[in-house]
Amino acid sequence: MFYALCTFIVLVFGFSAAEEVPLPPITLCKRNSVNFDDCLKTAIEEAWPQFIKGLPEFDFPPLEPINYESGTAIYEGGVIHAVVNVTNFIGEGLPQTHFLAVKSHFSDQIFHLEIDTQIPKITGSGDIVGRGNVAGFPINGKGPFNLSMEDLETKWIIKGPVANDIWTVEDFYAAPSIKKMILP
Template sequence: MLNLFVVCLFVVLGNCFAAIDIAQYVPVCDRNSPDVNDCLIDAVKKGIVAMKSGIKDLGVPAIDPYHQKELKMEYTNNQISGKVLVSDTYVEGVTESTVKDVRLRAEDDSFHMEIDMFSPQIFCKGRFSGSGSYNVLRVNASGDFNTTMSDLTYTWKLDGTPEQIDGETYVRITSFYMRPDVGNMVTHMTNENPDSKELTDLAIRITNENWRLLYREMLPFAQSNWNKIGTRIANKIFLKVPYNQLFPVKS
């Protein structure tokens, strides 16, 4: 899910590229217009299309599939604990998402934007190595994995504060929030360690049978990382392009 976040954030920021080249990418939306939310829905839709294969001139990677080289995770809570290194992860399906609604509140002293999305399916695959435990079970494993998530409903929430930098106003994003509701999730894994293959098979069966519980357990960890990664990536753009170019006042 952390990989999915990075993909989603680039889509959220699709409207930002309009300040660089409005004709080539997406429309710029007047933040004081009564139709600004409808304009932003269209902007996000076009941003998804523009970024599917990446935008080399702007340094934007392909978002479908999106590739993440490495991710380290450590988790301990109740009966479950583990350390995992995930590498060469590919996330597919974001360009099939539907933009349901956008709400913008862009003031002189504050910035807030919400985007409601629905994704029929998100597919992740990659490599993993690590160790974990569930009750008395202990597993050391490495191999390939894939996860299919279906019927995802979620809202991206970005909050920021305008600030003056070298005489120009920019927005510093201070937080990013997302809590996806997932209709179903199925995970498959291989294990190249023959000593723990049977335990891995059991762990995967338990995971798929109890994925909702495990998802809720992991969510606070994921949200903390989404916030850190999201604010960092967002500020690379929001602190580079002036506020009145990202969301101008025309009316």
């Protein structure tokens, strides 16, 4: 899922920087403009429905439903430490993503982009293997899962070098805050 989101951001930024758009017209942003961040937010909002449907000309799959083959998440928070491996995840809800704010920074040939998002609800299922500890007590588990998350707010932090008008994303970090989660 993170790969798909990174690709989405790279394509939107690349279209804005290059001012060549092989897709239906989207808002183009000039990096040195006073309202560059607002323009990027508008461009992302306009392009999002196209990415939800998928872009076969770029070998970009649809994001609804999102199919995530496998990945690992590490959680370190106070007394909780966990490593979770998820496979065969299928989720729904990304079309309802709201882009709250976009903030960019360009320094020493590194482009840094922060995108604040809100998603009303994501549902999904897959397989999980988890291990860790809570206040020193070990936790382990594996098996299929169903999940419903509501009112997610996430800051995506994406950065990497720019050379020849091409942004190479080297880091993607998402810090989600979930108001309600149900594991039926």
